[in-house]
Amino acid sequence: MISIFLLIKKFLAFLNSNESVENISFSLTLALSFAIIPFTPLIHLTLLILLVSFNGNLFIFLFITPLLKLVTPHIYYEIHLLGNVILSNESLTSIFEKLADIPLLNFLNWNNTVTLGSYIYCIIGSIPVYYFYKMSINKYRQKVLPKLKQSKIFHVFKVPNWITFFRK
Amino acid sequence: MKKTIKLFVLFALISIPTWILMDNIILRKLIILSLEKATKKEVHLEKLNINYFPNIKIKLNNLKIPNPYQDNYLIVAENLFIDLETSALLQKSLIINNITSNKAILMDSREQPIKIIDESSNQRSKKSNISSTLKKYLETSLNIHNDSEIKSTIESTFDFNNEINDLETIISSSTSLINEKKDNVLKQTTNTLYRINNINIDTIQNIDQLNETQKTMGSITQDYESITKEIKDIENIYQQSDLKIKEINDNLNNKIDESFSFQVINNHAAPSANELSQPVKNSLSHLLTKFRQGQSKKKATKFSGITYNFRKNNLPQFLIRKIEINTFNDDHYFKGLNLTTSKHNKVDLKLYLKLFNQNKFDKLIVNLSSPDNHDYEVNIRARNIHLNQTKLYETEDILVNFLNNKTTDLDISGTLSASSNIITTAIIKKPNYRVISKKTTPHFLTSFIPYLNNEDISLEITLNGKIDDLSVNVTTNLDPLINNIQNRLFDKKMVEIKKQKQREINRIKEEKLGETNKKSTEFSKEYTKTINQLKFQEKEIFNQKGLIERRINQKKVQIENAVMGDLNRVIKKINLNGLSN
Numbered sequence: 001m002i003s004i005f006l007l008i009k010k011f012l013a014f015l016n017s018n019e020s021v022e023n024i025s026f027s028l029t030l031a032l033s034f035a036i037i038p039f040t041p042l043i044h045l046t047l048l049i050l051l052v053s054f055n056g057n058l059f060i061f062l063f064i065t066p067l068l069k070l071v072t073p074h075i076y077y078e079i080h081l082l083g084n085v086i087l088s089n090e091s092l093t094s095i096f097e098k099l100a101d102i103p104l105l106n107f108l109n110w111n112n113t114v115t116l117g118s119y120i121y122c123i124i125g126s127i128p129v130y131y132f133y134k135m136s137i138n139k140y141r142q143k144v145l146p147k148l149k150q151s152k153i154f155h156v157f158k159v160p161n162w163i164t165f166f167r168k
Numbered sequence: 169m170k171k172t173i174k175l176f177v178l179f180a181l182i183s184i185p186t187w188i189l190m191d192n193i194i195l196r197k198l199i200i201l202s203l204e205k206a207t208k209k210e211v212h213l214e215k216l217n218i219n220y221f222p223n224i225k226i227k228l229n230n231l232k233i234p235n236p237y238q239d240n241y242l243i244v245a246e247n248l249f250i251d252l253e254t255s256a257l258l259q260k261s262l263i264i265n266n267i268t269s270n271k272a273i274l275m276d277s278r279e280q281p282i283k284i285i286d287e288s289s290n291q292r293s294k295k296s297n298i299s300s301t302l303k304k305y306l307e308t309s310l311n312i313h314n315d316s317e318i319k320s321t322i323e324s325t326f327d328f329n330n331e332i333n334d335l336e337t338i339i340s341s342s343t344s345l346i347n348e349k350k351d352n353v354l355k356q357t358t359n360t361l362y363r364i365n366n367i368n369i370d371t372i373q374n375i376d377q378l379n380e381t382q383k384t385m386g387s388i389t390q391d392y393e394s395i396t397k398e399i400k401d402i403e404n405i406y407q408q409s410d411l412k413i414k415e416i417n418d419n420l421n422n423k424i425d426e427s428f429s430f431q432v433i434n435n436h437a438a439p440s441a442n443e444l445s446q447p448v449k450n451s452l453s454h455l456l457t458k459f460r461q462g463q464s465k466k467k468a469t470k471f472s473g474i475t476y477n478f479r480k481n482n483l484p485q486f487l488i489r490k491i492e493i494n495t496f497n498d499d500h501y502f503k504g505l506n507l508t509t510s511k512h513n514k515v516d517l518k519l520y521l522k523l524f525n526q527n528k529f530d531k532l533i534v535n536l537s538s539p540d541n542h543d544y545e546v547n548i549r550a551r552n553i554h555l556n557q558t559k560l561y562e563t564e565d566i567l568v569n570f571l572n573n574k575t576t577d578l579d580i581s582g583t584l585s586a587s588s589n590i591i592t593t594a595i596i597k598k599p600n601y602r603v604i605s606k607k608t609t610p611h612f613l614t615s616f617i618p619y620l621n622n623e624d625i626s627l628e629i630t631l632n633g634k635i636d637d638l639s640v641n642v643t644t645n646l647d648p649l650i651n652n653i654q655n656r657l658f659d660k661k662m663v664e665i666k667k668q669k670q671r672e673i674n675r676i677k678e679e680k681l682g683e684t685n686k687k688s689t690e691f692s693k694e695y696t697k698t699i700n701q702l703k704f705q706e707k708e709i710f711n712q713k714g715l716i717e718r719r720i721n722q723k724k725v726q727i728e729n730a731v732m733g734d735l736n737r738v739i740k741k742i743n744l745n746g747l748s749n
Contacts, residue, residue, distance in 0.1 A: 038472070052175070073470065080473040087476045100478035103258035114473030 011063050015137065019057060025133035027056040028064060032129060033122040035068035036079070040109050043119075076114050083117030192216045195226070209234035209281040223265065224252040234281030241281060243493065245272035261483045267491040274493065274500040277527050328420060328680050335416050335684050339691045342409035346402050350698050353398045357705035360391045364712045369719040375731070378724055385717060392709050399702050406695045413688045417681060424677055448629065448642045456638055484510035499524040514540050529553045530574075543585040550578040560601070566611045567604040573597075582631075589632055596625040619653040 015024065034047050051061055086092065099105055109115045187194075196216040203211040214230035228248040235242045248269045256263035363384065372378050486509050493502040501522040506515040521534040530552035538544045553576040561568040575597035582590035603617045630641040 049176075076471050076473065080471070083473060087474075093478070096476070096478040097480050101259075101480065103255075106260035109475075111478060112473050112475045114471075117473075 010059065015140065021134050021137045021141075023055065023057050024060055024137055025130050026054060027051065027058075027060040028133045029126050029130045030056060031061045031064040032068055033126060034061075034065050035072045036075075036121060037118045038076075038109070038112070038115050040107070040115065042107050079117035079121060080113045081117070082120060083113035083115070086120070087111065087113055087116060191218050199228075203233055204284055207234050207236040207281075208284050209236065210284060220254075222254075224254050224257075226250040226252070232279075232281070235275070238277075239280045240275055240277035241273075241279065243269075243272055243274055244276040245269045245493070247271060256483060259479075259483055260485070262486050263483070264488045265490065267488060267493075269493045270495070272493045272500065274502055274521070275523055275526060328423070331416050331420050331423075332684060335413060335687060338409050338412045338416075339687055342405055343691065343694065345405050346695060346698060349398055349402045349405070350702060353395055353402075353702050354705065356391055356395050356398070357702070357709055360388055360395065360709050361705075361712065363388055363391075364709065364716055367716050369716065369723050372720075372723050372727070375727055378720065378727060381720055385713070385720065388709075388713055392706070392713060395702075395706055395709065399699070399706055402695075402699060402702065406692075406699070409691070410688075413684070413691070417684055417688075420681060420684065421677065424673060424680065448627070448644075449640045452629070452631075452640045452642075484508045486510065487515075496522075508541065511541055517541060517544075527554070543583050546580060546582055546584050546590065548578070548580040552576070553578060555596070561613075565605070565607050565609075566613050567606065568613060568617055569602045569604070571600040571602055573599050587632075587634055588638070590630070592627075592629040592631075594627045598622045599625060616653060616657055619656070620649070623649055625649070 030047055030051050034044060037043055037047075050056075051058065087096070096111070100111065108119075110119065192215070195218065196213055199216070200211045200213055211234065212230065212232035213228060216229070217227040219225040226249070228245070228250070231243065231245045231248050233242045234240075246269075248267065250264060251266040253263040253265055367381060367384060369381070372381055488504060488507040491502065491504040491507065494500055496503075499522075501520075503518075503520045505518040507517060507519065508515060517536070517538040519534070519536040521532070523532040524530065526532065529550050531550065533547075533549045535547040536544055552574055555570070555573040555576055557572045558570040559567065560570050573596060577593075577595045577597065579593045580590065582588065584590065600621050601617050603611075603614050605611055605614055625644070625646050627644045627646070628642070632639045632641075
């Protein structure tokens with residue numbers, strides 16, 4: 001229980017700290033992609049490499065991904081509809097047949113409606129999501145945070161030193 | 169970015185040699201884990217070697233793969249060579265060019281594998297369902313000799329209430345009539361006797377008094393005749409009642425005898441039309457339903473979308489081009505060509521398995537082939553299957569065991585496809601049974617079961633149609649065989665039952681007729697007492713009447729004599745007077 005409390009505190013600390021808004025938004029966007037795409041080793045490894053390469057916040061990524069993973073399976077049907085529209089398109093069949101013969105590409109599992117739908121969502125939706133996160137964090141820091149700092153709730157999240165002492 | 173590239177290079181530099189050094193350990197662990205997950209039993213693999221060029225070649229040393237369904241190993245191989253097609257792996261296909269082993273034992277039961285997880289309760293319930301169905305069939309087939317059921321059925325047909333009610337009605341109405349008449353008679357007799365006693369012969373002095381007394385006697389005689397008539401009426405009432413009571417008792421007797429007649433016992437004890445085919449059909453239907461339920465449960469997992477197949481190169485996801493375990497002359501031999509799970513690949517699939525001199529059978533040959541991966545020609549021959557001693561039937565009186573049998577054959581042939589057509593034939597040759605009587609009294613099965621000894625049992629199951637709508641036909645010689653023995657033993661059985669039933673008849677007669685006899689005896693006793701009393705009164709009247717009549721006659725003579733004497737004296741006096749004059 002204390003661990004969860006400390007994790008939330010840490011997450012809020014990152015939000016409230018001088019950590020760049022771009023980094024946090026990038027981490028959150030990657031976390032959403034990571035959660036929304038059904039497990040494909042190559043893609044998930046690539047996402048992790050991207051996170052590390054672009055200096056994303058690993059803590060925020062690891063904190064938010066499991067939470068999103070709880071929600072995303074509930075929208076798989078809608079994602080499937082998107083993927084199904086593309087994969088069942090007869091005019092694209094010849095392209096898909098060519099793609100199917102390319103070595104290693106099959107490991108991306110693109111011929112599955114949910115997986116392809118999630119790829120498309122991630123490709124199209126990542127940029128707007130990134131900007132949405134960025135704008136939200138900025139607004140939070142400008143408007144919500146000063147008010148929070150004055151409220152009693154903020155003091156509740158200030159963990160006494162003796163708790164951290166026990167954790168050590 | 170430079171930092172990232174450095175990291176990648178470092179990662180590659182570390183991971184590639186690590187993989188080369190550790191590949192056998194990692195793959196060994198992966199193989200063991202996946203096989204253990206599939207079989208739910210401990211898998212043994214001592215050593216694994218991999219060569220990557222030109223193709224991936226894996227050598228497995230001391231491999232033991234357990235049988236998930238039985239307590240033996242599917243394969244125990246000293247070495248097993250696997251040759252994989254590397255290029256197919258890039259297409260996400262697992263193509264195995266060759267699996268070979270020269271030193272392997274198939275279906276090895278020398279050791280028992282260790283279970284990791286208990287067998288699913290689902291399987292246990294399937295087994296219990298089949299065994300319970302067979303047990304139920306045997307119980308219903310053999311239980312026709314259970315006399316207690318016949319007894320209870322016959323006894324339940326007894327209803328003597330009407331007869332007993334009739335009897336009671338007759339006795340009560342007759343008793344009331346007799347009592348009424350008895351009261352009348354007693355009144356009359358008392359009155360008559362009183363009148364007789366009032367007659368005093370000594371006081372009769374003259375002829376007028378005598379005439380008066382004679383008149384009274386006439387009236388008394390009339391009363392006496394009326395009393396006699398009344399008593400005769402009572403006797404008639406009793407006789408009629410007695411006849412009716414006898415009639416009722418005869419009816420009762422006949423009813424009991426008819427209830428135990430040959431026809432009734434015959435109807436109750438005749439062999440019932442039990443058929444093994446129906447329970448076998450039910451069992452198969454039950455298994456198919458369970459299978460379908462399992463399939464639908466598997467389908468009903470988390471939504472994962474639709475996977476389209478755009479491959480044009482016809483490379484299946486999984487294919488074993490050739491598998492050969494041992495050589496054809498060995499007791500254990502397995503050969504497979506083009507084994508694949510893919511339905512899209514039109515390959516000439518062939519599978520041949522030969523197992524000789526096993527613990528559970530002497531010979532098993534499995535032949536499976538498919539030209540198109542849709543219709544599978546199946547041919548399975550098992551010879552001399554070893555069946556262990558099994559308890560077939562048990563009651564508190566008797567135990568019937570099926571003895572160890574090593575001459576059972578099984579043949580399965582047909583086409584396994586979307587519209588299957590499979591014929592399964594099983595023959596148990598020369599089976600033997602042992603009957604153990606738990607009680608000293610002889611049980612009928614002791615003579616029944618030996619007739620089944622050495623009688624071959626055959627069972628043929630034909631499956632037709634789609635798995636969703638499979639028609640099952642079962643023919644067996646066990647039904648006619650049991651019926652035949654039942655008929656042969658029927659006369660013997662009837663004698664046995666009749667003997668028992670005779671005792672039952674006597675008991676029931678004693679019980680039921682005793683009840684009516686008691687009532688009629690009481691009625692007779694009461695009647696005898698009444699009639700004796702009345703007869704005594706009648707006799708008393710008769711005696712006293714006779715006495716009085718005799719005395720009246722004497723008196724009459726006396727009076728006559730006296731009158732005659734007086735008359736003579738008068739005449740003499742008249743004569744003397746005449747002479748004197």
